[in-house]
Amino acid sequence: MFDFMPADVRPRPIQRSVPIHALAQSQEFTRAVQLRGQKPLVLDQLGDTVVMQQRFWGRIDVAMVNRAQITKPLRLLELLQENGLRRTPVILSPQSPTPDLAKLGAVPLISPAQVAQLGLTTSKSERRAALHQKWRNRLNHAESQNLQVKCKNMPLDPDHWLLQADAKQQGQRGYRNWPIDLTLAYVHENPGKAKLFQAFEGREVIAAVLILCHGNSATYHISHSTDRGRSLSAHNLLMWKAMNWLAAQDYLQLDLGLINTEDAAGLARFKLGTGAKLHSLGGTWAYWPPMGRLLGPLAALDRRLMTPRKTGQA
Structure with missing residues (x-):
């Protein structure tokens, strides 16, 4: 497990012009x-x-x-x-x-x-201020629910519940993500670069987000929330914790992926609500x-x- 360290605890290094690769x-x-x-x-x-x-x-x-x-x-x-x-x-x-x-x-x-790209070089207070009001309200709601968020390296397990839940969701909603074996290959070849954030209510996991780190940036890979997790706004809490953890590790940007306001308007609102900017x-x-x-x-x-x-x- 990893302890969360607020991004404002230590001074941010001077950022030079360095390329950010997808x-x-x-x-x-x-x-x-x-x-x-x-x-x-x-x-x-x-x-x-x-x-x-x-x-x-x-x-x-x-x-x-x-x-x-x-x-x-x-x-x-x-x-x-x-x-x-x-x-x-x-x-x-x-x-x-x-x-x-x-x-x-x-x-x-x-x-x-278009994709949503979230800059991570500002302070924690600035990131919170950049959240859209409804997104911030859901975060406040989640923070009042006594949920526990844990971060660990993604296990090398094809039967992991998040991978299986995502595969099932792909079939139900008719979209395609990476095959499970490619995600596991990424985990195997890049130790410590696939970060799993999970929200727990007591001992029950109710939501999770998998972030893939690469170079000086990171990419939102897959996520899943149970009905209970959605009712408690757990996804917002996970994203907030992930954003701050990445910033504390000096990652410069989080790529939230494609924005589709026609077929996935709810997901588009969630991504843009983080304060992310659109990039064509x-x-x-x-x-x-x-x-x-x-x-x-x-x-x-x-x-x-x-x-x-x-x-x-x-």
Whole structure:
């Protein structure tokens, strides 16, 4: 177990301009997929950009660059060809809008989504003040319920109740998260980087959140709350404790994942209620090296598709 240390107890170090990488672009993620037998290409010439390679329908190889900061798109495409991917289709999903991809012949497929990113460099009192009023009210409610929150490293157990509850929930709600074996590979390959926060009423666990730490940031991975946990606002208490624990460990940011105000409005409100800011991703693009810039005019016809949408606070 870990004791919670308030983030304001010790002085915060001077923050320098350091890159914050998404989970899919982290060394920790790379180690996890390697354990599962995959062989990602890591481009050290571009800040260790991770390129996943996957075969579809048993015969089509595809390279995928997910959540990378593509500041030099031309150099990225050149490096892919230099590494033997001259005729391999490439799927690019940049961390931020990258309109120059259209000039290079990439074709837009999916318009940009948005994620919620919570900064952790402010003081505990500033973080509390940044909570939305309804979110803060639920936190106050949870804090009055005599709940106990415990933090520990995620066990390497495929039958752990949180993993099984999440798998069942995926089936019921029709969405897909990581397979259990990938989560366990992350736990195995990154000791101490998968943090399980659980809320207890007496001896009964009523809610849990699993946070994956990577580099200087962290990602909200999976969570589950029982009916009793929801009635006591336990999820808000868990998130508050997790935010403060991460800040005390000098993590700079917590990625709360995609914001979907149409199909998951309640979850979107919960994420944004933490004070997190919206960040627009760069959409999804397809590039086929043999065509080069020939598809550039086609991409230019659909620029509106890759214009980030404005999402309100659900």
